Amino acid sequence: MKLDGKVPSGPIEKRWSKYIADLKPVNPANKRKFKVIVIGTGLAGGAAAATLAELGYNVHAFTYHDSPRRAHSIAAQGGINAAKNYQNDADSVWRLFYDTVKGGDFRSRESNVYRLAEVSANIIDQSVSQGVPFAREYGGYLANRSFGGALVSRTFYARGQTGQQLLLGVYSALNRQISLGKVTMHNRKEMLDVVIVDGRAVGVVVRDLLTGKMESHYGDAVVLATGGYANTYFLSTNAQHCNVTATYRAYKKGAFFANPCFTQIHPTCIPVSGEHQSKLTLMSESLRNDGRIWVPKATNDKRNPNDIPESERDYYLERMYPSYGNLAPRDISSRAAKRVCDEGRGVNATGNAVYLDFSDAIQRLGQQVIADRYGNLFEMYERITGVDPYNNPMMIYPALHYTMGGLWVDYNLMSNIEGLFVLGEANFSDHGANRLGASALMQGLSDGYFVLPNTINSYFGKGKPQTISTDHPEFKKSEVEANERINKLIAINGKETPTHFHRRLGKIMWDHVGMARNEQGLKLAIEKIRELREEFWQNLKIVGTASNINPVIEKANRVADFMEFAELLAYDALERDESCGAHFREEHQTEEGEAKRNDADFSFVSAWEYKGIGERPDMHKEELNFEFIHLAERSYK
Amino acid sequence: MKVKLHIWRQNGPNDKGKMVDYNLDNVSSDMSFLEMLDILNEDLILKGEEPVVFEHDCREGICGSCGLVINGKPHGPESGTTTCQLHMRKFKDGDDIFVEPFRSKAFSIVKDLMVDRSAYDRIQQSGGFISANVGSAPDANAIPIAKNIADLAMDAAACIGCGACAAACPNGSAMLFVAAKSSQLNLLPQGQPEKNKRVRAMINQMEKEGFGGCSNYYECEAACPKNISVRFIAKMNRDYFVAVVKEGTKV
Structure with missing residues (x-):
């Protein structure tokens, strides 16, 4: 099957405006007759739900949280990029486009990225008009800061809580539409299946988490904005409930899953302190501006870091990458940390941590300067670890943070299934093999506020689809299957908890499908995942009933999907026999240990088609054509 | 270390x-x-007993899901x-720890330590936007906003909607929560056209939900995990009186 990205032709800077000009809009009087189902109410889903309602569509939005304000978009710290050029530093739509394609190591679709850069400026306008309190200069104008992967200052921010403020902006717009009766909000409802009739998405089956009841909902279109799958690795910076169920079950219904092996690992997180660990917390990358990263030269050195003399320390980033030093890019410094820990030189009780030391900076600049720059981060570090980072080096380690892969979509953000749209982190389209900092918020809001509300016309402009009753056998079948799966989980009646299995799955993934991957390890991982899945279905223990709120069932149901999805992720990593961006295959590296891309053979999107549990999925390729940007090696020298 | 837990269990409302x-x-x-x-x-x-139900998600102190009353x-x-950012090193070996849900008239208990905070959503829906x-938005720099005003709006906007303020208040008042959102928007030039309507609607909805009024205990400020100041309540009261004089109490 040939995948058609439906990318418009012509000069890249005209494509989006021409696309809009050519749209066949829906008659305003008819819009309320179109019912749109939106799953997930983070930045992408919440923005789409509110905006579609403003346009007049009849929107039903669903979240498994008690309120849309809890979505994990809220945890983003750093900022949001936009090509405003308020700093007069020669920024432009073109430059943001170029930086994003290059940052993604040339594995994204040019036209989608250009559109993202184009609407980025409107996002800032819209958010400010909603009352989002971005940081400002004394003159009253908006402030910017710089971020990795760019030479211009284009990142807008609200202290260290940019995601929170943007999400609360979305939430307020959504609240307004709820109060007007234009959005029907369904809280504490988890989507368990997409219903497809004659090749068209016609609705969803959701489970009421308070009563356990399955419900069917018809929609003229279904929008998935359900986030990423970093929690496949158990430990990540994602929230506890983030999961792959919605997108994975759509995949099982025929939607293609694209580039699942593109998973981003962030170098500066607070390390694991013990077996009890439930999540990892990110520390802003900006700390590397003044901190020096080191480990002891000797293996198994258990001395207090302050007792280790200078001559017995290895400032390995400064040694290995003299020009970039501690500011080496995310993927490079993550892999270097793993290497020294694998050598047995890691610190912390687990041996999986490196020092980030501020003592030189404090001596040079004084404690006050460091406190002004990083005070809140130091405070957060001390709260979590109990260690005062002014007098002891911090300990950090890389952690799973974001997933660039997701359901395959065309230029309309529609998957290969008619009427099924996918937004935000849940789709694959804009970040290629590596996402730049401050670009996730931009993409979620771009998709939700500006792209989908236009592109949904490409589907609805053909006229209103025929309504399918929720009594249709396909709805009934989905309800029965979703219920049966839960009953099957309960019936196992084994001896281990869902969390136990999730933790073990995470370890397999981290060890073999993590920062550095190779053929042997990936094949082993696939075997191990299958074995673990087998064991899961024989030895899982669940307590309580399915007819009351039951977090054990919720968790087990999600882990069951991770168990299948993990295999797909490993397949993709195995099949992509090159290194690019965050995907590092040890077989393909330069002499200095940097990623070696293979454009001749791998300049494509891998889109996987489900063929059954434990069966090898089929891979479809969407070739990537770079008409406007010249393919080049990412260099850090 | 060893601890002795005393936990509220309740199998439904x-x-x-x-x-x-x-x-x-x-x-x-x-x-x-x-x-x-x-x-x-x-x-x-593992023992075959039902686990204690509590809400949690981001575990970074920002989503506002978690919220337990710990030792009162x-x-x-x-x-x-926030509860999720509290660590066990703050307790001693052998400690008795009492864990209860957020209790307030307008928060009904769903199960164990999980409460229904949808009243907060409805207050926001009444005018928190x-x-x-x-x-329709003009260029983001079209309206300059003084830095101190933007910073103050940000102080108010830091609210995570956890419900601790109402749970801490002897009157069961949600004034700090309502004041945080209404002040954020009422401070900014973009929020001026709906300023009076907003504050009246939100206070009206707060009362409808069964929250009490403020009588200056300041327990809310002490419990707020984001250190939101009670000065915003004073600001909201001022906005409210002006709005009522201009437009009356009827929403």
């Missing part, structure tokens, strides 16, 4: 509920409070700290 004792022997001081509860829950599942205080003994459709 209509169940009477009671405190149940649990002993935990293998608690590490590096654990977060919720990780300690995770261990308890894993043990309970919403979010526990550490000031400016600026009516600005996508497409």
Whole structure:
């Protein structure tokens, strides 16, 4: 099957405006007759739900949280990029486009990225008009800061809580539409299946988490904005409930899953302190501006870091990458940390941590300067670890943070299934093999506020689809299957908890499908995942009933999907026999240990088609054509 | 370390509920409070008992899901700290720890330590927004906003909607929550056109939900994990009086 990205032709800077000009809009009087189902109410889903309602569509939005304000978009710290050029530093739509394609190591679709850069400026306008309190200069104008992967200052921010403020902006717009009766909000409802009739998405089956009841909902279109799958690795910076169920079950219904092996690992997180660990917390990358990263030269050195003399320390980033030093890019410094820990030189009780030391900076600049720059981060570090980072080096380690892969979509953000749209982190389209900092918020809001509300016309402009009753056998079948799966989980009646299995799955993934991957390890991982899945279905223990709120069932149901999805992720990593961006295959590296891309053979999107549990999925390729940007090696020298 | 837990168990809104004792022997001081509860829950599942239900998600202190009354205080003994950011090193070996849900007239108990905070959503829906459709926004720098005003709006906007303010208040008042949102928007130039309507609608909805009024206990400020100041309540009261004089009390 040939995948058609439906990318418009012509000069890249005209494509989006021409696309809009050519749209066949829906008659305003008819819009309320179109019912749109939106799953997930983070930045992408919440923005789409509110905006579609403003346009007049009849929107039903669903979240498994008690309120849309809890979505994990809220945890983003750093900022949001936009090509405003308020700093007069020669920024432009073109430059943001170029930086994003290059940052993604040339594995994204040019036209989608250009559109993202184009609407980025409107996002800032819209958010400010909603009352989002971005940081400002004394003159009253908006402030910017710089971020990795760019030479211009284009990142807008609200202290260290940019995601929170943007999400609360979305939430307020959504609240307004709820109060007007234009959005029907369904809280504490988890989507368990997409219903497809004659090749068209016609609705969803959701489970009421308070009563356990399955419900069917018809929609003229279904929008998935359900986030990423970093929690496949158990430990990540994602929230506890983030999961792959919605997108994975759509995949099982025929939607293609694209580039699942593109998973981003962030170098500066607070390390694991013990077996009890439930999540990892990110520390802003900006700390590397003044901190020096080191480990002891000797293996198994258990001395207090302050007792280790200078001559017995290895400032390995400064040694290995003299020009970039501690500011080496995310993927490079993550892999270097793993290497020294694998050598047995890691610190912390687990041996999986490196020092980030501020003592030189404090001596040079004084404690006050460091406190002004990083005070809140130091405070957060001390709260979590109990260690005062002014007098002891911090300990950090890389952690799973974001997933660039997701359901395959065309230029309309529609998957290969008619009427099924996918937004935000849940789709694959804009970040290629590596996402730049401050670009996730931009993409979620771009998709939700500006792209989908236009592109949904490409589907609805053909006229209103025929309504399918929720009594249709396909709805009934989905309800029965979703219920049966839960009953099957309960019936196992084994001896281990869902969390136990999730933790073990995470370890397999981290060890073999993590920062550095190779053929042997990936094949082993696939075997191990299958074995673990087998064991899961024989030895899982669940307590309580399915007819009351039951977090054990919720968790087990999600882990069951991770168990299948993990295999797909490993397949993709195995099949992509090159290194690019965050995907590092040890077989393909330069002499200095940097990623070696293979454009001749791998300049494509891998889109996987489900063929059954434990069966090898089929891979479809969407070739990537770079008409406007010249393919080049990412260099850090 | 060892701790003795006394946890509120209640099997649904209509169940009477009671405190149940649990002993935990293998608690590490590096654990977060919720990780300690995770261990308890894993043990309970293995024993075939139902785990303690509590809300949590981001575990970074920002989503506002978690919220327990620990030893009588919403979010526990550490000031400016959410339940998920509280760590066991703040307790001593052998401590008795009492864990209860956020209790307030307008928060009904769903199960165990989980409460229904949808009243907060409805207050926001009544007027906690600026009516600005996508497409109508002017350039973001078209209206300069003084830095001190923007910073003050940000102080108010830091609210995570956890409900600790209402749970801490002897009157069960949600004034700090309502004041934070209405002040954020009423401080900014973009929020001026709907300023009067907003504050009246939100206060009206707050009363409808069954929250009490403010009589200056300041318990809300002490419990707020984001250290939001009660000065915003004063600002809201001022906005409210002006709005009522201009437009009356009827929403």
